Structure formats: C-alpha cells, structure tokens
Amino acid sequence: MGRHAHTRARTDRRTRPALLAGLAALVVAVVVAGLVWWTSGDDETAPAAADSGACTDRRTVPVTVAPELGALAGQLLAQPLDLDSGACAVAEVTATEPLQTLADLGSLAPDALPQVWVPDSSLWAARAGGSGLEAAGSVATSPLVLATSRAAAEDLGWTTTPPTWGEALTTDRPLAVPDLAASAEGVSVLAAVRQSLGGGEAADNAVVEAVLAAGRGGVPTVADALAAGTAGGADAPLVPVSEQEVLAANQAAGSDALVAVYPREGSPSLDYPVLRLPVGDDVQRRAVDAVVQALTAGPVGEQARAAGFRDQQGGSPAGAGVGTGVQSQTPEQVVLDPAAVQALLGRLSSLATPSRLLTVMDVSTSMEAAAGDGTRATLARDAGKSALTLLPDSYSGGVWAFAHRLDGDRDWVELAPLRTFGADAGDGKTQRQLITEQFDTLPSILSPGGTGLYDTTLAAVRAAREAHDPKSVNTVVLITDGEDDDDEAGVDLPALLDTLRAEADPARPVKVVGIALGPDADLSALQQIGDATGGAAYPCLDPEDLQGVLFDAIRRRS
Missing domain, CATH: 3.40.190.10 (Periplasmic binding protein-like II)
Structure with missing residues (x-):
C-alpha cells in the first residue's frame, strides 16, 4: 500500500550498512538544494x-x-x-x-x-x-495532502470549505506525523504548516507542539491512521501523505472512504x-x-x-474525480522558503534528544496575585500541566516547590523526583500522573516569608547534576514572580554565580532556564544565572502568556 508497504530490497549485490543518516540529512538537503523541484x-x-x-x-x-x-x-x-x-x-x-x-x-x-x-x-x-x-x-509528481475518512472530513466541514494548513494542524483531532528522519512528505507538510501560520516563533511552537504530541502514546502511526481512514469512521485521525498514497490505500482496502483534503493555499509536492x-x-x-x-x-x-x-x-x-477521494484538478503548488525550512528542521532535530526537566516553582504568597481568570499560581499550575501533556514518555521530569523554609531550614521541597514520564512512580501511578497531581497542589501550598531564589537554584542544579542523564538535555526550569529576599545566611548572587561556574562539569552539563513571571520578578538575576549555566531567561510580563513562554523554553532547551 503506497510508500508504507514493505518492499523487499534486493540484497545480493552488497551488504547494507546501518542507517547513519537522520534529520541532519534533510537539513543539509534543504540548505543546499533550496527546495528545488x-x-x-x-x-x-x-x-x-x-x-x-x-x-x-x-x-x-x-x-x-x-x-x-x-x-x-x-x-x-x-x-x-x-x-x-x-x-x-x-x-x-x-x-x-x-x-x-x-x-x-x-x-x-x-x-x-x-x-x-x-x-x-x-x-x-x-x-x-x-x-x-x-x-x-x-x-x-504527487501533491501532499491531509488524508482522513470522508466522514471525518464532512464532520470538520472540509468537504465544502477546505482548511489552511495551519487550521488543519490546530484541530483537536489526532494527527499522525510521519517519521521525520525518513519522510520527505512529513518535513514538507510541517514546513507548509509553519508558512501557513505566518512563520516566526509562534508558528515554530505550533509545529513542534504537533511533533511532540505525535511522540506521545496513543497517537496513531501513519499506517494505523490510513487504516482508520479507509475504514470510514468519523473519528479517523489526520495524516499528511501524498495523493498517490490515498489512491493506493483505497485500492488496497477495496474502498473509497479515505479522502485527500487539499488545503486551500495549495500543497508542496513530491x-x-x-x-x-x-x-x-x-x-x-x-x-x-x-x-x-x-x-x-x-x-x-x-x-x-x-x-x-x-x-x-x-x-x-x-480514476481521480468526484467520489474517488482524489480531485482531478491540479492543486496550487506551495513554494517553501529554504531558510525557513532550515530553521524549522533545526528545531525539530533538537527534539531527537530527550529532555530531563527539573521544574522549580515559586510558591511564595506573591503567587496569589490575580492573573487572568485566576492567580499566578493557578496559571503556573495550568501551564505546567499543559506542557506536560506534550512531552513524550521518553522525556524525564521532576518538580520542586520553593519559597522560604518550606522544609526545616531549606527553602525548597521535592514534590516529585526526576524520572522518565512513563516510569512507575508507585501506588499504580506513572511519573506523568504523579507530576500532574503535584502541579495541582501548587495553589494550596503557598507559603509566606519570602523567596529563597539563590539557595534553591544552587540546590536544584546540584540535584540535576547528580541525577544527570548523558542521553538527555538536562535542564532546571525555574519559574518565579519575585526576587531573592532570603537574608538568613543564604548565598548571594555573586557567590551563586561563582559557585555555578566553579562546579560546572562538562561531562554532566545542567542548564538553567529562568522564567520571570510578572513585573516584580528579577529578570536580571535570572539572565545572569542562565548565562553562567549555558541556559536562558525569559520575561513573562503578562502571566497569561506563561504557557507559551514555558513551551518556548522547552523547545529551545538545547
């Protein structure tokens, strides 16, 4: 069935080496070829x-x-x-x-x-x-399309009003993303989506979000998505494939239930x-x-x-035409910008290395400040949970809360240790479920008395280094709405920076990504901490933007 059938390659001429190429192959191809068709x-x-x-x-x-x-x-x-x-x-x-x-x-x-x-x-x-x-x-040639069942396309209203590539990506319907290391159509379609969304960081985030979501359990494979489409159910997922593959899938299934959706701004083409x-x-x-x-x-x-x-x-x-799932007229061709595709592929290739994220949340009482329909604390909770839903089970995470003397003389408390999200966390829960529960507790554990930002930062970096995974990008994500005001023998900023640089281990690097939530947060201190660890700092003056800022920090973590 089309490209996803298994074709046996002749092997008598030579012994094939292991696959050495990956996303980098496509990056170089885009740079040099300029997407010449x-x-x-x-x-x-x-x-x-x-x-x-x-x-x-x-x-x-x-x-x-x-x-x-x-x-x-x-x-x-x-x-x-x-x-x-x-x-x-x-x-x-x-x-x-x-x-x-x-x-x-x-x-x-x-x-x-x-x-x-x-x-x-x-x-x-x-x-x-x-x-x-x-x-x-x-x-x-074969234009690239979104395949799904005819019933699903009708349910989405796409049989009368085709979507843009951007609209197609942002439905709540499951999206099967092809293997980007081996699939020219997958990269081309995601580049078309990015272009449809206007380019820039927001578009990058939307595309990377789709790729991360596709890495989660329960998201269909391309083959499963095509099978669901040919079965004709209204709940069939979406899958970017070539037009030829739609015809091949229908022919193999003896069906015309799978249809090609042609986004209205046109399609890139194989x-x-x-x-x-x-x-x-x-x-x-x-x-x-x-x-x-x-x-x-x-x-x-x-x-x-x-x-x-x-x-x-x-x-x-x-065989193209009304009722066959494939239109007879030639769709407009989308011409992709090579530089934009190169930048997107750089973002996507960075996702090949899993993240190991220790998220450290400020729970001082200043987080009770109103923000949007809730408080800064509820927004931090919701942003953390939303980001968590996107990250694959191969990623790892843990959660700390910090304020002032939350655990004896310590300013921080561990809510969930670092583990892969799919790991068993005890009591019949996965690590993902445990972290979700701990995020839910944040608004109820706010503590008065100040913010031990610097002591907590140093402790979190040391803990992340101790639990370092050489196969992952190890990062401390620090979210705070204030500045360090721990005057009780705590480390000050110059001492913190000196210690971070002195203890840095090239064999076990740990980045700190700081998010300054609201106008009272000490962005300057977070920037200096980021610089000292190879990380970064983000201002988030509107707390309602925290989800986007947090996701962008994860996207840029490497």
Whole structure:
C-alpha cells in the first residue's frame, strides 16, 4: 500500500550498512538544494526496445527507486534498451527507502552504488552532493495532502470549505506525523504548516507542539491512521501523505472512504527526480542515458497517471474525480522558503534528544496575585500541566516547590523526583500522573516569608547534576514572580554565580532556564544565572502568556 508497504530490497549485490543518516540529512538537503523541484519538460519518445537476439553487449544499469515507484519503474524498464552497434541497456531496479540510499551514497564504493536514483523528493539530492548527482528530469509528481475518512472530513466541514494548513494542524483531532528522519512528505507538510501560520516563533511552537504530541502514546502511526481512514469512521485521525498514497490505500482496502483534503493555499509536492551518478565508460554512459530517457520521456506520463501519480506537468491520476477521494484538478503548488525550512528542521532535530526537566516553582504568597481568570499560581499550575501533556514518555521530569523554609531550614521541597514520564512512580501511578497531581497542589501550598531564589537554584542544579542523564538535555526550569529576599545566611548572587561556574562539569552539563513571571520578578538575576549555566531567561510580563513562554523554553532547551 503506497510508500508504507514493505518492499523487499534486493540484497545480493552488497551488504547494507546501518542507517547513519537522520534529520541532519534533510537539513543539509534543504540548505543546499533550496527546495528545488525538478521538472522534466521532456517530450522525447522513449528509447526503442532492443532485439534480444541482436544484443551482444548487455550493459547493466543499477537503478534505485523509492518503494512506491517500484512497480512503475519496473514497467518502464522491463525491456532491454537499444544502444546501437549490438549493445543494449538492461536496468536492474531496486526499490529502497531514500534514507537508506542516502546512507549508501556516503559509505559504499562507487561500484556498489546505483547509477540512477529516483527518490521521492529533491530534498534528498543535495545531501549526497559529493557523489556528483546530476538531475535529469522527473518520473512523476504527487501533491501532499491531509488524508482522513470522508466522514471525518464532512464532520470538520472540509468537504465544502477546505482548511489552511495551519487550521488543519490546530484541530483537536489526532494527527499522525510521519517519521521525520525518513519522510520527505512529513518535513514538507510541517514546513507548509509553519508558512501557513505566518512563520516566526509562534508558528515554530505550533509545529513542534504537533511533533511532540505525535511522540506521545496513543497517537496513531501513519499506517494505523490510513487504516482508520479507509475504514470510514468519523473519528479517523489526520495524516499528511501524498495523493498517490490515498489512491493506493483505497485500492488496497477495496474502498473509497479515505479522502485527500487539499488545503486551500495549495500543497508542496513530491517530484520524483531522476538523478544520475557519474559513469566513466562511454558505452555505459550511453546505457545510463537510455535508462534516464525511458524514465522521463513524454509517454511516461500516461503510465504514471495509471499508477496513481500525476505526470510531470501535474496531469491528474487515472480514476481521480468526484467520489474517488482524489480531485482531478491540479492543486496550487506551495513554494517553501529554504531558510525557513532550515530553521524549522533545526528545531525539530533538537527534539531527537530527550529532555530531563527539573521544574522549580515559586510558591511564595506573591503567587496569589490575580492573573487572568485566576492567580499566578493557578496559571503556573495550568501551564505546567499543559506542557506536560506534550512531552513524550521518553522525556524525564521532576518538580520542586520553593519559597522560604518550606522544609526545616531549606527553602525548597521535592514534590516529585526526576524520572522518565512513563516510569512507575508507585501506588499504580506513572511519573506523568504523579507530576500532574503535584502541579495541582501548587495553589494550596503557598507559603509566606519570602523567596529563597539563590539557595534553591544552587540546590536544584546540584540535584540535576547528580541525577544527570548523558542521553538527555538536562535542564532546571525555574519559574518565579519575585526576587531573592532570603537574608538568613543564604548565598548571594555573586557567590551563586561563582559557585555555578566553579562546579560546572562538562561531562554532566545542567542548564538553567529562568522564567520571570510578572513585573516584580528579577529578570536580571535570572539572565545572569542562565548565562553562567549555558541556559536562558525569559520575561513573562503578562502571566497569561506563561504557557507559551514555558513551551518556548522547552523547545529551545538545547
């Protein structure tokens, strides 16, 4: 079924290495390629098939294609291609995920590589720039859409008024995000969402929020989302895929219940570029020429449309139209800004490393100050709980509260120790559930007497260092609405900064991210603490903005 079917790659030619490429591959591809969408415009006829009896010099051309293109490429290259003078080209087609081919191009010897590569997107091409890839046209195209059931699309009102990409992202319906390390469509769609939301940090936050939410348990996989869509239920999730995959999924299910939603500002597109690698031998080069021509010539478009793709000029696939789930008209093409995509990918790639967050909340009585529909304390509670719902179970967290002498002479108290969110916290609770309960207690444990900010900061950094996880970004998130006013033998700011720098351990780094809540918070002190630990500080003058500020701090934690 489309790209998510498992296509067995031929393995007799070589042993494949472990996958070494990841999000960084897509970052580099965007930077170098600038999201160039290659088009063929080639009206030449396909090369003639060779007379097998007259072919005395058979030249094998290794061709690697994206899995969903395997059957079409096999049809186009089924026969030997005449090169004249008794020579012919014989294509050897292998269907392989683009990420694997990209890894091969960076690690295998030239004689173990394909001579023609057709990935799903030009996003992959520039990452292998050292391989001398040359773009030589396109086999087909397929716009990117949001797939869901027809009933769900009708329930959302999208059959009469299509959403923008931004609106589609911000529904309360589950969203299945493809694996960003291996999926050109996933990155392209998220970039389109970011562009639809106007770019900037708010748009970045919305996209990263969707990715984090997709990492949580209970969010459907792409395959499960497609299966739910073809089943036709009104509760089907949304999933960004190619138009071709919608047709393939319906065909495999014997259904037309899955529909493609085309956001109204247009769609980015998979362009299936034909990329050739350098070949030194003249006859072999002519063999590669013949294979490239067979993949890009004018007649290819008809076969591409029959296979569910659009042709190089965007002509609709066979069977498209009313009632099929796929529209016949060509959607507007969204042109993505390369620099913006690069920045977004940087944000997304940072999420590959889990966070280990020790959240330290001010519970001095100044947090009773009115804010919005509640108090600063209730807003801090709600912001913490909201951020917690987004973070995957692979992340870790703990919670402290602080004011003045909350536990004997100590200004802080541990409400939940550092553990992964999915871990067993005892009494039948997960760590996530325990932290949620502790956040709920914050408004009821406010304490008079002052704010031991500096002593608490030093203790929290030491505790986070002691519980350091080398596989995570270890961070103390410090939320306060005041300034340090602990005059009872507490550490002052210069001593705190000196101690933080002196105790810093490069093998166990801990950042402090400070959030100054309200106009009375000591932003300057938090900034100096952030600088001393490689962290940051955020002003939050309007307490109602705390949720967004807290989420942005998590997004920027690395």
